[in-house]
Amino acid sequence: MSKKRGLSLEEKRSRMMEIFFEAKDVFQLKDIEKIAPKSKGITPMSVKDVLHSLVDDNMVDSERVGTSSYYWAFPxxxxxxxxxxxxxxxxxxxxxxxxxxxxxxxxxxxxxxxxxxxxxxxxxxxxxxxxxxxxxxxxxxxxxxxxDPEVIEEMKKSNISAKEAVSRWTDNVFSIKSWAKRKFAFDENRINKAFGIPEDFDYMD
Missing domain, CATH: 1.10.287 (Helix Hairpins)
Structure with a gap:
């Protein structure tokens, strides 16, 4: 009986992009390491390398906030x-x-x-x-x-969900900033600098 063929790098990359497109959410590496093997059949040892290859190719966005890195990719x-x-x-x-x-x-x-x-x-x-x-x-x-136009039109519809996800995370950022102000009496500029938040950070139009 022949051995089952493993996934190629491109297959792994494609399946990992499905995780982002289906969830329309922001993840940490540990989240992807849990989801990818179970739902997409990507071996645990290759998850990090596959994710970084997508970041390097500008297909997945990455941002470091404090000590944590977050990853997302919207349709x-x-x-x-x-x-x-x-x-x-x-x-x-x-x-x-x-x-x-x-x-x-x-x-x-x-x-x-x-x-x-x-x-x-x-x-x-x-x-x-x-x-x-x-x-x-x-x-x-x-x-x-x-x-083609039909696929692009479908993706435009999915932008609504993506925008809602971005708004949720924007809410979270403002909530954290508000809590830090009350808890530690930090001014807003200090918080922005500490977490790498742009001064013009705001909700999407």
């Missing part, structure tokens, strides 16, 4: 990231098609009434490389089809 940000990536791929695809057309014209011109030359051979090799690049870009475009 709206993922939508904009995919939309930007799709636009970049579309642009590259268009540029590649133009280069391919130019090279094809040059190759046809080189064929007319002459034997194979070093220049023609070089152009043919570059043309082949561009065809392969075009195929890769086409594959990338296919993978980003989820950025």
């Amino acid at each position: 709206s940000k993922a939508m904009h990231a995919r939309k930007y990536r799709l636009e970049e791929l579309t642009k590259q695809h268009s540029e590649t098609k133009k280069r391919k057309s130019t090279l094809q014209q040059a190759v046809e011109k080189a064929k007319a009434g002459r034997q194979d030359t070093t220049e023609r051979t070089t152009l043919l090799k570059e043309l082949q490389a561009l065809r392969e690049e075009q195929g890769q870009l086409q594959t990338e475009l296919e993978r980003h089809k989820e950025c």
